[in-house]
Structure formats: C-alpha cells, structure tokens
Amino acid sequence: MKITFLGTSSGVPTRSRNVSSVALRLPQKAEVWLFDCGEGTQHQLLRSEIKSSQIRRIFITHMHGDHIFGLIGAIASSGLAGNAHKIDIYGPAGLSEYLQACAKYSYMNLGNRLKVHRVEPGLVYEEDNFAVHCQLLKHRVPAYGYSITEKDRPGKFDIEQAKALGIPPGPVYGKLKLGETITLEDGRQINGQKLCGEPEEGRKVAYCTDTVFCDAAIELAQDADVLIHEATFAHQDSEMAFERLHSTSTMAAQVALLAGVKQLIMTHFSPRYAPGNTLQLDDLKKEARSIFPNTKLAYDFFTYEVPRRR
Ligand SMILES: [Zn+2]
Ligand SMILES: [Zn+2]
Structure with missing residues (x-):
C-alpha cells in the first residue's frame, strides 16, 4: 500500500501545494483509489508517477470545493483518454446531483462509466482484499472520514x-x-x-478531513498503521479551528495518540503558515510531535509506503 499526496493545502492552492487529494496504490491489484479530488488533481497526477488510467474508485469526504472541484475535469479527461473501465465514486448526499449538473450544462456525456454511491456511516465497500468504512466527522457541512483495511492474508505457501x-x-x-x-x-x-508461513496481518489507513477534534475520527483510526489527519491550524489559532470546525496540529496528534496509530501524517495546511511568516509549518510539526512523536508533515508528491505488519 503506497500513499501519495497530490494536494496538501487547505481552501486554496499555493505555489507549492495544491488542494486536497490523496492517491492510494494497492499492491494486490494494479488499481489506484483517490481520496478527494480538489481542483487541479489531474495536473498533479500528470506530474506524479501515478497512472490516472488506473484510478478505479474515488472517495469524497465532503462537498467543499477544495475537495471536489477537480472531479469533473478528471472524469472528462479519463473519458477522452478512452479509459473504458468503470469508476465508482463514493461520497455524501448531493454528489451525484452535482456531477450530473456539471455534465449536463457542459454537454458532457457521462455514459455509464460512472457510478455514484451515497455513503452512510459504516461499511462503504468490501472486496476480497480490502474493506472501506466511513464515519461522520465534525465539520461545517457533512464530512466523512474513511478507513481502508487490508484483510489478513495466509502465509506464503511452501x-x-x-x-x-x-x-x-x-x-x-x-x-x-x-x-x-x-x-x-x-x-x-x-x-x-x-x-504455509506466518499469516500476514492486514494493514489499515485512516483518512480524516475536514474536521475539528472528534470521537468519530478516533474510532475510525483505531489501531491504524497510518492516520492521515487534517491540521489546518497551529495550536495558537485554535479559536479559529473551533469556529470553522477544522483541526489544529495538537488535535490531530491527540487523535493519533488516543487511537493508538503507528504513524500520523498531517495535511490540509492553511497557507498562512508559509515560510517567512511568524508561525510556520515546522511549528505545527513541533506541536504535534510533543504529543505524538511519530508525526510527519505531508507535502505535494510525498509518497509513503505503509510498512508490512509482522
Ligand atoms: Zn478542506
Ligand atoms: Zn471543508
């Protein structure tokens, strides 16, 4: 399982960071799953090692523009590129209507390549090797966090x-x-x-954005190998975080600690912490690490291979 961050800025893109999207490459199959698809995600894909023709499923957390404005462009391009395979899209209420309206008014034929699934808390998708669950987080609009669980595999046959x-x-x-x-x-x-050798324990990745600190995120991330959690603000700006229902670096770290995850990767940073400003992303990293030492900051094209469990 390989995670690649395609966008790590909150709200608006900056010169070095695009808006939210995370790609998950699955080892068992030549498939890529996307989590959120902010504007410009298809451009980011072109600059990455990921083949957009391998995108098979897209999971959308919520309907804010910085998480969905890239969807219709990515879908249109994939159609023009002649990708015949179906794409399943999962997300909150309104996603299907939004895509249909975009397609209708831009005279685009979605055909039957696309299937939109409205998610509810609980099991979202399951197959032989993986299961995906979601939980309702705490944001200004309905926002879902996702967990991806790899199933245990029998040990190597001798x-x-x-x-x-x-x-x-x-x-x-x-x-x-x-x-x-x-x-x-x-x-x-x-x-x-x-x-057979020792069975191989499946891994777990959780993706929580956008949200203020909430129990649902802890539940979703329980014992995960990797928790990707938003950290829009520094601890000093927690008033803004509570007002806008976003997380601070310390909230993300607390979720990681309480959920007992192995690795925290923070993303969705406010552009206000750009280099040269009083508070910078390094400060967010220090704040988080004082609570949860195993914390990394995501940046665009950062790729993290989830280590195998023993
Ligand atoms: Zn956002
Ligand atoms: Zn949002």
Missing part, C-alpha cells in the same frame, strides 16, 4: 515442501494455500497450515 511430501500438483494446492486440510488418494491427511 511449494517445495509440498512437492517433497509427494503431493501431486493440482487444485489441492489451492486448498492447502488457504490453510485447509486435505485427504490425498493414498489416505494421508495434510494440514495446509503446516505448509
């Missing part, structure tokens, strides 16, 4: 040992790989678990 035991290759290998016990024609019973 094919040499299976051969040495004289097990004839065939469909039984598939069963043994899953840890099942099989009976051979000669009557021997073979326990697949003994031929």
Whole structure:
C-alpha cells in the first residue's frame, strides 16, 4: 500500500501545494483509489508517477470545493483518454446531483462509466482484499472520514515442501494455500497450515478531513498503521479551528495518540503558515510531535509506503 499526496493545502492552492487529494496504490491489484479530488488533481497526477488510467474508485469526504472541484475535469479527461473501465465514486448526499449538473450544462456525456454511491456511516465497500468504512466527522457541512483495511492474508505457501511430501500438483494446492486440510488418494491427511508461513496481518489507513477534534475520527483510526489527519491550524489559532470546525496540529496528534496509530501524517495546511511568516509549518510539526512523536508533515508528491505488519 503506497500513499501519495497530490494536494496538501487547505481552501486554496499555493505555489507549492495544491488542494486536497490523496492517491492510494494497492499492491494486490494494479488499481489506484483517490481520496478527494480538489481542483487541479489531474495536473498533479500528470506530474506524479501515478497512472490516472488506473484510478478505479474515488472517495469524497465532503462537498467543499477544495475537495471536489477537480472531479469533473478528471472524469472528462479519463473519458477522452478512452479509459473504458468503470469508476465508482463514493461520497455524501448531493454528489451525484452535482456531477450530473456539471455534465449536463457542459454537454458532457457521462455514459455509464460512472457510478455514484451515497455513503452512510459504516461499511462503504468490501472486496476480497480490502474493506472501506466511513464515519461522520465534525465539520461545517457533512464530512466523512474513511478507513481502508487490508484483510489478513495466509502465509506464503511452501511449494517445495509440498512437492517433497509427494503431493501431486493440482487444485489441492489451492486448498492447502488457504490453510485447509486435505485427504490425498493414498489416505494421508495434510494440514495446509503446516505448509504455509506466518499469516500476514492486514494493514489499515485512516483518512480524516475536514474536521475539528472528534470521537468519530478516533474510532475510525483505531489501531491504524497510518492516520492521515487534517491540521489546518497551529495550536495558537485554535479559536479559529473551533469556529470553522477544522483541526489544529495538537488535535490531530491527540487523535493519533488516543487511537493508538503507528504513524500520523498531517495535511490540509492553511497557507498562512508559509515560510517567512511568524508561525510556520515546522511549528505545527513541533506541536504535534510533543504529543505524538511519530508525526510527519505531508507535502505535494510525498509518497509513503505503509510498512508490512509482522
Ligand atoms: Zn478542506
Ligand atoms: Zn471543508
């Protein structure tokens, strides 16, 4: 699982930071999932290593422009590029109507490549390898945080040992790989678990933006390997954070601490902390690290490979 930040500024883009979007590359399949799609995300994709043709699912947190204004452009380009595969988009109420209106008034044919799913707190999407859940955060408009959980995988199958035991290759290998016990024609019973290494524990990533400190974020991020949490403001500006229902660096760190995550990556920074100003992003990092030392600051194109669990 590889996370790439495509935009890390809040509200408006700056020279060095675009507005919100995070790409998640999944190792089990050549698929990319996007989380939010602020204006200019397709340009950011062009500058990154990510192939936009691999985008299969897009999860939208909320309907503020800095999280959705890039959607229609990205969808239009992907259609013109001849990407035939379907894109599933998940998000709050109003997302489907918004996309339909954009398409209608710009004479764009969405065809049936697009399916919009309205999310509710709980399970959003599930497949063999992954499950995605969401929770309602605390923002000025309905905003959902997402968690992506990779399912545990059986350990590596020792094919040499299976051969040495004289097990004839065939469909039984598939069963043994899953840890099942099989009976051979000669009557021997073979326990697949003994031929497999240690099972690999699935990883978890949580994405919480935009929100002020809230319990839903802690619940969503519980025991995550990586928590991506917004930190629009410095601690000193917490009054503004409460007023606008955004987080400070210290709130993000508290969520990380209470949820027991391994790594916190903060994003969605207010442009007011630009270099040269009294308070800078380094200050936000220090504030967060005093509460949760394992904190990183995201920047555009920062890529983080989620380490395997042992
Ligand atoms: Zn925002
Ligand atoms: Zn917002």
